[in-house]
Amino acid sequence: MNRNLVYVVGLGPGNAQFLTAQARAALQNADVLCGYTVYIDLVRPLFPEKEVYATGMTREIDRCRWALEKAQRSKTVALVCSGDAGVYGMASPLLELAGNYPDVEVEIVPGLTAALSGGAVLGAPLAHDFCVISLSDRLTPWAVIEKRLACAAAGDxxxxLYNPSSRGRADYLAKAVRVLLTNGKHPETVCGIVRNIGRDGQTARLLTLAELESTSVDMFTTVYIGNDATQNLRGRMVTPRGYHGV
Structure with a gap:
């Protein structure tokens, strides 16, 4: 018997090898795949027989509403997004709307978010306390982003950093670096950047915070800024956990 069910599925970085077993099972169980066009294109080859519903950017609420309405008609829907469904993903907007569809069950399926998959490429940059901040001000005012950056720097x-730059925000990473420097980060802080995490053309490099200020990146790049203890160990970005001092 069909269930009135929406899976919200985090696909990870993109390639099929990064799909969790839970995510793959949810996609297999679904009658319909729903999502942003780019992400649907990533999974369509794995499930060519599935019905799909895809829309472009800025149509997130439309996709959530479509998924819930489809599920209400006794369909199992997989609403997909990149990374983890709950980290800048579709779990939040879907759950905000779900109260209007009491007959629909919602299951959140986690995935591998860029901070973790990109961190593995660099080494171990997030081995101690860390935070994730998006530099996109499409949904969050820059003043709020700036405050969060300042607090992160003050707390070491x-x-x-997600969404570090775009055509309309070419200088946002440089602005973010200046906020970090002003609030306690040192110019020689070890940093790293990874582009196209887990996809064709993946690149990575280490640099200092001072160098990062003048480095060009794009929306496909995730930026890592270390703390005072972070080191470049034979080309790997490593933040010590502190075991050697115990």
Whole structure:
């Protein structure tokens, strides 16, 4: 018997090898796949027989509403997103709307978010306390982002930056670096960048915070800023956990 069910599925970085077993099972169980066009294109080859519903950017609420309405008609829907469904993903907007569809069950399926998959490429940059901050001000005012950056610097957190730049925000990473420097981060802080995490053309490099200020990146890049203890160990970005001092 069909269930009135929406899976919200985090796909990870993109390649099929990064799909969790739970995510793959949810996609297999679904009657319909729903999501942003780019992410549907990633999974369509794995399930060519599935019905799909895809839309472009800025249509997140439309996709959530479509998924819930489809599930209400005794269909099992997989609403997909990149990374983890609950980290800048579709779990939040879907659950905000789900109260209007009491007959629909919702199951959140976690995935591998960019901070973790990119961190593995660099080494171990997030081995101690860290935070993740998006530099996109499409949904969050820049003043709020700036405050969060300042707090992260003052607390000496390692930081993973999502959405560091775009055509309309070419200088946002440089602005973020200046906020971090002003609030306690040192110019020689070890940093790293990874582009196209887990996809064709993946690249990575280490650099200092001072160098990062003048480095060009794009929306496909995740940026890592270390804490005072982070080191470059033979080309790997490593933040010590502190075991040697115990």
């Amino acid at each position: 957190f390692c930081v993973a």
